[in-house]
Amino acid sequence: MTIRRMGHNSCTICGGRLQRIHRTFRERLSSMAKLRCSECARITSVPRRFTFLFGKESRCLSCGTYSVQRLVRRDHVDRLSTHPFSIISYLKGGRVHWCPFCRLQFYDRRPPLPKAAAIRRTAEEI
Numbered sequence: 001m002t003i004r005r006m007g008h009n010s011c012t013i014c015g016g017r018l019q020r021i022h023r024t025f026r027e028r029l030s031s032m033a034k035l036r037c038s039e040c041a042r043i044t045s046v047p048r049r050f051t052f053l054f055g056k057e058s059r060c061l062s063c064g065t066y067s068v069q070r071l072v073r074r075d076h077v078d079r080l081s082t083h084p085f086s087i088i089s090y091l092k093g094g095r096v097h098w099c100p101f102c103r104l105q106f107y108d109r110r111p112p113l114p115k116a117a118a119i120r121r122t123a124e125e126i
């Protein structure tokens, strides 16, 4: 699946504006964002995981929350992500971040958002 630069905001069929629509609990678990075209009503699913890698702030590679914490050092109890993003971030000098929901550690060069902002942003996007 290719995601075009404009793909997040406009319909690939008619070019109409895409609007985020409500998802069922099941769909939330499968990490898909749903968008509906305001013109032709076509519904597109976007794998949210893909969108986590962009943006200026750190977010969990698994669940997408912004409420991640920067660790002083790697914890050897919780698992460490083998996602290519984490590996590349590590090689480029990224710091260890930890998601309290997934108990997943990953490397990221982006700073985590302050707590209040992280909760707000997560509520808006997930």
Ligand SMILES: [Zn+2]
Residues within 6 Å of the ligand: 011, 012, 013, 014, 015, 016, 037, 038, 039, 040, 041, 042
């Ligand atoms: Zn359309």
Ligand SMILES: [Zn+2]
Residues within 6 Å of the ligand: 060, 061, 062, 063, 064, 065, 099, 100, 101, 102, 103, 104
């Ligand atoms: Zn997570």
